[in-house]
Amino acid sequence: MSFVVFDQETAKADIDGITVTPLIEDDSSGVTDRFQIVGKANSERTLRISIGNFGIKRLRLRIQPTNATTSMDGKIVYKNVVRAGQYGLQYSFSDMTKPQTITIKPNSTKDLTFKVKLPKGKINGLILGGFNVYDISGNSSGNANVPVWITDDNKPVGGILSLRNLGLDVIDKKPHMIVNLQNKEPGMMKNVIIHMTVKRKSWLDRFNLGPKEMVADLTYPKVAPNSRIPVDFDQNTTPIEAGTYVVKGAARSGKATWTFHKTYKITQDQANDINKRCKGLIYNKTTTYILIVCVLVSLIFLIFWAIWYSGRS
Template sequence: MKNKKIILVSLVSLSVLINATHTVHADSANFSVTPKIGENQVGQNLGYFNLLLKPKQTQNVEFTLNNNSNQTIKVKTTFGTAFTSQSGNVGYTPDLVEPDPSLKINLKDYVKLPQTLTIKPKSTTTVTARVTMPDENIKGVIAGGFNFEDASTSESTQKSSGVSITNRYRYVIGLVLQNDTVKVDPTLNLGKVGPDQVNGRNVITANLTNSAPAYLMQMNTDAVVTKYNDSSIKYTYNNVAMEMAPNSNFNLAIPVSIPGALNGKTSEPLKPGKYHLKMTVYGGKDDKGKYQTMVNDQVTKYDYKWVFDKDFVITGAKASSLNAKDATINHKPKIDWLLIVGFAAIILLLLIIIFLLFKRRKKDEEENEESVENKKD
């Protein structure tokens, strides 16, 4: 059993104006990475690269890697294009998801860096990556992230359970390229909606696509799924802290089954039929935004708002297939008391008929015996 710990440093999310970043530090990591920010940086003290370059312009970007341990370590370096994970967060792991069709320029094709580095104990080295701006002028931003992963294996064995655990640490430092600082608005669209499963639990997935070369930050998403002709069925989802990468898509999962601990409860099976999804999405918190809603009992304003309505159908075959694989559903057959009562009534009726026939037969035998006695007399 292996447990990979991912350490994200200096980058998790970026806004279209590059004014948001999350930082996570790990005390137990064997090494650290620090970017050397140049003069053509848009914004300061960001912890990642946001470069203003002309078409075809090339620039070297540098990182300082420090080996904190007493052993020689190997560091694997890769680059990943920005994408949106299934949890609604921006990610930069290389080749983890297929690029969205709206992504015309894949930044990983314009970045070159060494694949593996060897760093001696308690020493520092400099890594240089070569970044080239595409030939054509671009609107908005193209984005990705440099990944630095500890390729050395550090295993600790738990003798009691015989489990070997390997810890690997990864630093991710973002790269955003743009030709100018003209703001481009994100564009959100709703695609396919239908039943699916996540972690062995039934969900309704709604595909969301941001087809613009711009980050969509501070997404506040509210979704409601209802079933036609059955007001008792209603599935809801709300998340006020989502984000999307430029030119990316992901499947928003609306829970049908119990998502967390069951605590003795069971989920209701997914039922076939016609359903309706209503979804409202706000984006880009702004005190001067023209759209507002309540968040944690406070009025919150946003720059963007989208409202989606869509019907979809869940077939009987699909519902049965998903229900059979959902471990949170009680698969024990339910007792059909009506059927049992029906069988009991039939059995009782048969017993009454048999009793009447037996009684009638006995009466006929007694009458025959009396008739024979009378003839003898």
């Protein structure tokens, strides 16, 4: 089997002054955006990366092997720690090679070598790993990544979507409700179109005064193998409310389609935990106002009934 890497093209780097360049050994495939390994089980491969610091600050960088995940905007990212077994992942790239930490001075470069030991068992489909490069010195933000594709037979494999759960998060001090789909197959997906709705059940629904249905229509240009696909519902200034939520949706990729329908319960403790970490929330007083009106109507009724009853005595 052959081992292919791309030619000396700088990988995308969002760290100021930093360049990350995979070093070529064989460019016969013409692949220019990733390392590619097509190899036998239990074999070893060597990857070499050159990192340059053209900034004015001394940096301490971490080069962390991990697996690809899917971001909310449908991009392949390498920022999260991923372990074998998550989302059906057969083998984790972090188990095949070790991370490295380097200190690099301004106007200097360092070449790094990574020994990659392939799993003993057969690799099904595609393992989409990569190196996440980020600053741990606190002098710079952002990250760079170098993808590493690992396959046994180089045959394309598709993906299958399923509904995983309904989650809560705080992003930029705003509450977010996130429907998590998942691709548990070892195949990358492209142009995944998703329509998703979330609705909290309420007794006010019978009067058409209940919470509005939240709708998301999104297109994910790429979905990583064995990864979560987050569908984000930004609540902005609306706090999370406890209750039963109905999640419905459909997804399409090419000719394949999937439908989803499930209910989830959010407890008061879960809602409070999210809301207390947010700023500028505006609470809906509709229920309070309705109860006040009901009390007032009841009092008026009782007063009129008392007047009527006393008039008969």
